Amino acid sequence: MNRPHRRITACVLAAAAMTLAGCSQQWGWYVVNPATPSGLTNLKFLIGGLQQTVLLSLTAISISVVAGLAIALPGLAPSRLLRGFNRVFVEVVRAVPILVLILWVYYGMPQIMNVSINVFWAGVIALALSDSAFEAEIFRAGIQSIDKGQYEAAHSVSLNYRDTMWFVILPQAIRRILPALGNQLVYMLKMSSLVSVIGMQELTRKANELVVTEYRPLEIYTVLVLEYLVLILLVSAGVRWLERRLQADQGS
Amino acid sequence: MNCTENGREPMIQVDGVSTWFGDFQALKHVTMDVAAGERVVVCGPSGSGKSTLIRCINGLERHQEGEIRVDGTLLAQSRKSIDSVRSKIGMVFQQFNLFPHLSVLGNLMLGPVRSKGMTRQDARAMAMRFLERVRIPEQADKFPRQLSGGQQQRVAIARSLCMEPKIMLFDEPTSALDPEMINEVLEVITELAESGMTMICVTHEMGFARRVADRMVFMDHGEIVEMAKPDKFFTKPESRRCIDFLDKILHH
Ligand SMILES: Nc1ncnc2c1ncn2[C@@H]1O[C@H](COP(=O)(O)OP(=O)(O)OP(=O)(O)O)[C@@H](O)[C@H]1O
Ligand SMILES: [Mg+2]
Numbered sequence: 001m002n003r004p005h006r007r008i009t010a011c012v013l014a015a016a017a018m019t020l021a022g023c024s025q026q027w028g029w030y031v032v033n034p035a036t037p038s039g040l041t042n043l044k045f046l047i048g049g050l051q052q053t054v055l056l057s058l059t060a061i062s063i064s065v066v067a068g069l070a071i072a073l074p075g076l077a078p079s080r081l082l083r084g085f086n087r088v089f090v091e092v093v094r095a096v097p098i099l100v101l102i103l104w105v106y107y108g109m110p111q112i113m114n115v116s117i118n119v120f121w122a123g124v125i126a127l128a129l130s131d132s133a134f135e136a137e138i139f140r141a142g143i144q145s146i147d148k149g150q151y152e153a154a155h156s157v158s159l160n161y162r163d164t165m166w167f168v169i170l171p172q173a174i175r176r177i178l179p180a181l182g183n184q185l186v187y188m189l190k191m192s193s194l195v196s197v198i199g200m201q202e203l204t205r206k207a208n209e210l211v212v213t214e215y216r217p218l219e220i221y222t223v224l225v226l227e228y229l230v231l232i233l234l235v236s237a238g239v240r241w242l243e244r245r246l247q248a249d250q251g252s
Numbered sequence: 253m254n255c256t257e258n259g260r261e262p263m264i265q266v267d268g269v270s271t272w273f274g275d276f277q278a279l280k281h282v283t284m285d286v287a288a289g290e291r292v293v294v295c296g297p298s299g300s301g302k303s304t305l306i307r308c309i310n311g312l313e314r315h316q317e318g319e320i321r322v323d324g325t326l327l328a329q330s331r332k333s334i335d336s337v338r339s340k341i342g343m344v345f346q347q348f349n350l351f352p353h354l355s356v357l358g359n360l361m362l363g364p365v366r367s368k369g370m371t372r373q374d375a376r377a378m379a380m381r382f383l384e385r386v387r388i389p390e391q392a393d394k395f396p397r398q399l400s401g402g403q404q405q406r407v408a409i410a411r412s413l414c415m416e417p418k419i420m421l422f423d424e425p426t427s428a429l430d431p432e433m434i435n436e437v438l439e440v441i442t443e444l445a446e447s448g449m450t451m452i453c454v455t456h457e458m459g460f461a462r463r464v465a466d467r468m469v470f471m472d473h474g475e476i477v478e479m480a481k482p483d484k485f486f487t488k489p490e491s492r493r494c495i496d497f498l499d500k501i502l503h504h
Contacts, residue, residue, distance in 0.1 A: 149349035152312055153408075156343040157363025157415055158335065167362055171353045250353055250395050 009233065031216040032223050042210060046223055049206035050231070056120065056195060056202060057188045060127035064188075065181070067128065068135020073165075075140050086136065093133035099194050102126040106198045123195035131188060138180045142173035175246050182239030186232050193228075203227055261324060263288040263419060263450045264309060269318035271304055278304045279315065280474040286452060288418075291445045293461040293482075294454045296471035297497060302454045305471070306421045309452070310341040323418055339367075342412030346424040348404045350396040356383070356407050357392045360414045368415070375414070382410040386440050402433030406440055413444075420444065422453040456501055462486060470494045 032046070033039035075086030096104075106122035117125075146169050154164040174181075196205035207224040211217045262285040271279040278301045286292050294302050307313040309320060311327060311334040320327040322337045351359050360379035364370040370378075383389045386406035388399075396404055405425055412420060422441065426434040438460045445451060445464045455461060461468060461482065468485035470478040470493075478485065478494040489495050 147349075149345060149347055150351065152343075152345065153349035153351065153411075155312060155338060156310065156341070157411065158339050158367035159363065160367070163366045167366065168351055172351075175353065250397065 027219060028216050029219055031210075031214050031219050042214065042220075043223070045210060046203070046206050046220070047227070049201060049203035050227065052120075052200060052202040053189065053192050053231070056123050056127070056200070057185070057192045060124045060192070061131065061185050061188050063124065063128040064131035064135050064184075067132035069139050069170075071132060071136035072139035072143065075136065076143060086140075090133045090136055093129060096130065098126065098130045098191050099197065101130050102194055102198060105129075119195065119198050119200040122198060123192065123200050127188060127191060127195070130191075131184060134184060135181075138177050138184070139173065142177035142180075143169055145176055146172050175243075175250075178239065178243050178246065182236065185235055185239070189232060189235065190228065260288060262286055263290070263323055264452070265319070265321040266305070266309065267319045267321075269305075269308060269315045269320060271301075271308060271313060271315045271317075278474050279308065281318070282474075282476055283318075284469065284476060284479070286419075286450060288450055289448045290450055291464050291466045292452045292469055293465040293467075294452060294469045294471060295456055295458075295461070295497070295501075296477075300471040301474040302471055303423050304474075306343075306423055306452055306454060310338050310343055310421060312343075339415070340418045342415055342417035342420045344405070344408050344412055344420065344422045344425050346427050348396070348401075348408045348428070350404055350408055350411070352396050355393050355395055356388075356399075359396070359407060360411050363411070363415050378414055379410070382413045383407075385413070385443075386410045387436075400433060401429045402436045405429065405433075405437045409437075409440055409444070418450060420449055420451040422451065422455065424454050424456075426455065426457060458486075458498075458502060470497065472497070 030036060030039055032043045034043055071086055071089055074082035075090075077083060102123065105126040106117065106119065109122075109125075110116050150168055150172070151164060154168045159168065192202060193204035196202060196208060199205065203224060207220050211220050214220065264284075264286040266282055266284045269279055269282045270277060282301075282305060284292075294305070296302055304313055308315045309322065309327075314329075320337075323340050325333060325336045325340075327333055327337045351362065354362065357376065357379050360382065361372065361375040364375040364378065365372055380389060380392065383392055386409055388403055388406055388410075391399060391403060391407070396407065399407065405428075409425075425441065426437050429437065434457070438457060441451075441453065442460070442464055453461075453464075465482045468478075468480055468482050469476055470485075470489070470491075472493050477491050478489055480489070485494075486498070489498060
């Protein structure tokens with residue numbers, strides 16, 4: 001099943017590489033040619049942002065998944081007040097562009113909170129906050145898709161609310177929303193590039209800095225594109241592997 | 253009708269219970285007692301309130317009027333009284349409602365471990381004992397979707413028994429089964445009845461009812477229309493509606 005998929009991906013990449021190499025006059029691949037010492041240094045410099053991009057995205061999504069769940073649950077409560085809180089949070093947070101949120105957290109928040117905040121945590125807070133609204137909606141839909149009979153069976157074996165959620169509802173809901181959660185992680189990896197505007201040394205920022213000194217935007221940004229592409233293909237493969245694992249867990 | 257001839261307090265007392273869904277009255281002043289060890293079979297046309305009645309008894313549905321007592325405990329709105337009542341009652345559903353993400357053993361052990369604080373070891377031993385009783389110990393490590401309908405329903409019965417209830421409620425336990433699987437489930441329920449378990453079973457399996465029931469209840473439009481011992485119920489029913497119903501169900 002997976003094979004033709006992989007072959008197609010390989011073909012597309014090869015074709016892209018050949019097209020790029022074909023119109024060679026404008027290209028100056030020497031800037032990132034690992035065979036030359038300066039090219040190798042540049043390449044290492046570019047790839048050096050990978051760790052920050054991954055760390056930032058993973059930290060942010062870990063927080064936003066937990067926060068999203070915490071915001072989804074009141075949205076399913078019988079109380080109108082709790083549901084209202086959920087609605088307001090989701091609508092407001094979803095309406096703010098991520099870039100604006102990043103600027104607001106990094107430059108604005110220190111003024112009210114009277115603490116300075118480093119770029120990493122500013123990025124994490126902004127991305128996590130923005131994503132938590134989407135995660136909340138994903139969790140709400142996932143939990144609502146679970147059959148009412150599951151709650152009734154849990155009731156009949158005397159489980160309390162917390163155990164019902166933790167051992168019965170969420171394990172099933174999470175299996176269902178796994179593809180959506182995977183999408184959010186991909187989205188997060190891409191949006192982390194915006195944190196470059198406040199100076200975080202992640203992939204995009206590194207590329208920008210190198211472009212300024214080398215003046216080879218075409219080659220450097222092409223490498224940047226490939227970096228994100230590889231990263232995200234790996235993540236997608238990981239998510240699909242997890243989906244298969246969990247399905248095997250249920251004996252199907 | 254009362255069944256306290258033996259002088260003991262009835263196991264279940266339903267006294268003047270009414271329930272509404274919006275404007276629709278699903279139960280109209282239902283009164284019924286069930287003695288300890290008694291087996292009651294409830295039948296009646298679709299929408300007559302059979303499910304609603306037994307769901308009210310274990311707190312899955314709220315009644316707005318009247319009183320329900322289970323083993324002396326008044327079923328009220330409080331968490332504590334609902335917990336106390338549901339811990340005495342096992343419930344088997346038409347759609348089985350097994351937890352699909354847990355193995356058969358996992359399904360059986362969840363309640364005892366989480367709500368009774370039993371050790372996993374004890375819970376496992378008990379689960380195996382009840383799986384033997386419903387004659388599928390060899391399926392212990394399978395997942396629900398790997399089992400036939402009849403096997404799934406027997407797992408559901410074993411899951412209820414693992415909570416060591418004083419009362420078992422069955423809501424059309426064989427209606428979702430293919431004909432060839434109905435008997436294996438009815439046999440298990442019959443054995444349970446012979447062991448002296450107090451039970452209310454909603455079913456249209458009249459052969460089973462005749463064999464097992466101490467008392468038959470016929471419901472229509474949210475009311476108990478007829479309540480009698482099986483020999484009288486099947487030979488000389490009093491109400492027109494009950495005669496028509498039995499006619500339809502026994503001679504089609
Ligand atoms: N949650 C609910 N909301 C609104 N109406 C309901 C609800 N549950 C049950 N009812 C209505 O109450 C009436 C009794 O339903 P109930 O499920 O108790 O009938 P039943 O005798 O079990 O029927 P069946 O043989 O089809 O299972 C039906 O008319 C049904 O439409
Ligand atoms: Mg019903």
